[in-house]
Amino acid sequence: MVGHRIGRALREHAVSIAPTASTPFPPQVARSVDDARIVGLGEATHGTRECFTTKHGLVKRLVTELGFRTIAFEADAAAATVLDAYVRDGRDPVVGTAADADSALAELDMWQWQTESVRGLLDWLREFNAERQLPDQVRIRGVDLSTPAAPVQPLRAYFERVDPDAAQGEALQTVADATLPDDADERERTLEAVAAATATLAARLDANRDPYEAASSATAWQTASHLCRVVGQACEWARIRHREPGPHPDGMAARDRFMAENALWALERDSGAGVALWAHDGHVQRGTFDDGTPWEDVTTMGDRLARELGDDYRPVGFDFASGSFRAVGVGSGDVETFTVGEPPADSATAAFAAVDDAPYLLDLRGGADDPRLDGWLTSKRRTRYVGSVFDPDAGDGGSFAWTVLPASYDWLLVLPESTPTRPIGETRGQNA
Numbered sequence: 263m264v265g266h267r268i269g270r271a272l273r274e275h276a277v278s279i280a281p282t283a284s285t286p287f288p289p290q291v292a293r294s295v296d297d298a299r300i301v302g303l304g305e306a307t308h309g310t311r312e313c314f315t316t317k318h319g320l321v322k323r324l325v326t327e328l329g330f331r332t333i334a335f336e337a338d339a340a341a342a343t344v345l346d347a348y349v350r351d352g353r354d355p356v357v358g359t360a361a362d363a364d365s366a367l368a369e370l371d372m373w374q375w376q377t378e379s380v381r382g383l384l385d386w387l388r389e390f391n392a393e394r395q396l397p398d399q400v401r402i403r404g405v406d407l408s409t410p411a412a413p414v415q416p417l418r419a420y421f422e423r424v425d426p427d428a429a430q431g432e433a434l435q436t437v438a439d440a441t442l443p444d445d446a447d448e449r450e451r452t453l454e455a456v457a458a459a460t461a462t463l464a465a466r467l468d469a470n471r472d473p474y475e476a477a478s479s480a481t482a483w484q485t486a487s488h489l490c491r492v493v494g495q496a497c498e499w500a501r502i503r504h505r506e507p508g509p510h511p512d513g514m515a516a517r518d519r520f521m522a523e524n525a526l527w528a529l530e531r532d533s534g535a536g537v538a539l540w541a542h543d544g545h546v547q548r549g550t551f552d553d554g555t556p557w558e559d560v561t562t563m564g565d566r567l568a569r570e571l572g573d574d575y576r577p578v579g580f581d582f583a584s585g586s587f588r589a590v591g592v593g594s595g596d597v598e599t600f601t602v603g604e605p606p607a608d609s610a611t612a613a614f615a616a617v618d619d620a621p622y623l624l625d626l627r628g629g630a631d632d633p634r635l636d637g638w639l640t641s642k643r644r645t646r647y648v649g650s651v652f653d654p655d656a657g658d659g660g661s662f663a664w665t666v667l668p669a670s671y672d673w674l675l676v677l678p679e680s681t682p683t684r685p686i687g688e689t690r691g692q693n694a
Contacts, residue, residue, distance in 0.1 A: 495524075
């Protein structure tokens with residue numbers, strides 16, 4: 263365990279934050295993020311309920327207090343168009359709006375976000391947008407990638423609205439039919455055909471921008487154009503990640519590069535004060551992943567954003583002492599609930615858990631300048647870190663990242679306990 267001197271210093275840099283979404287930002291936190299253009303909101307695991315409910319509260323404060331008008335998820339850019347249409351009640355959509363939040367989230371096909379807490383956030387955003395004109399509505403964007411064919415559904419819906427011939431044309435059908443064969447040469451021929459077809463669609467969008475916007479809107483045209491770009495990203499990502507079997511550093515590097523590009527695209531089109539970026543700690547942190555995986559030295563999305571935006575990018579990481587969470591089990595391939603005990607005594611997590619008043623936000627910038635913490639907070643320390651997959655036999659109290667915290671984040675939100683996220687439908691009616 264750390265000494266009393268470090269414990270007292272940490273306590274002085276800890277800002278208690280209520281877990282409810284109705285409580286305003288503490289003044290020092292509001293000042294820190296007031297001039298940010300992108301605030302990265304991490305999570306220690308994809309399956310911790312408290313990460314999600316606390317982020318819901320942070321998003322609400324960014325929207326209502328600071329005027330943020332874009333929420334960007336670590337989710338497929340194409341599927342997120344359905345979430346966007348839902349929270350804006352179908353006004354100015356690229357695709358038709360979903361009947362409810364559950365069906366909107368089903369489009370993502372991601373267990374990570376198909377939870378009661380994310381559904382509660384979508385319903386709150388829809389209510390917030392209800393009485394506002396389009397420029398003042400909160401948009402939802404997806405920054406992640408899927409297969410090259412993933413954007414076909416929203417693209418087809420858009421072309422059916424503005425150009426039915428293109429909706430039934432060969433170029434869009436080529437993208438729709440795209441699969442990724444195991445044979446490398448055949449896969450490359452498929453990707454080349456999809457890239458050429460997408461270039462044809464993009465050229466058609468550019469050549470007909472004025473009539474297309476007249477038949478839809480400028481924002482719908484921009485989204486359709488961006489989806490063509492996303493197809494191109496997915497083709498390049500597929501080439502890179504299939505060079506080797508299984509996940510590898512080059513594949514993760516390409517993914518985070520494209521996610522950063524898509525986050526910046528969302529920022530350029532934001533009508534308010536900035537973007538709240540909802541993703542895992544590993545993606546929002548500055549620097550490299552630092553997580554013990556084969557891609558631990560890969561540059562993160564957050565680092566690319568920090569290089570582009572400087573102090574206009576503010577990442578917030580998460581940590582928790584102990585408890586349970588959901589993740590895909592190694593070997594089973596199923597989403598399961600796992601439990602981890604007390605953290606190792608020499609970890610930063612153990613030191614943070616000893617500070618009273620959790621949940622709290624730890625001011626890492628202020629702590630880095632505190633001479634009592636010099637050499638401790640500014641050295642590599644371990645914090646909880648679980649991706650989508652968890653190996654319960656890994657030992658050492660669960661998975662951890664090993665990083666210099668002030669270099670990675672501006673703030674660390676420390677939670678006393680983790681409980682599992684609740685899948686949609688399991689506890690209907692509870693915002694959890």
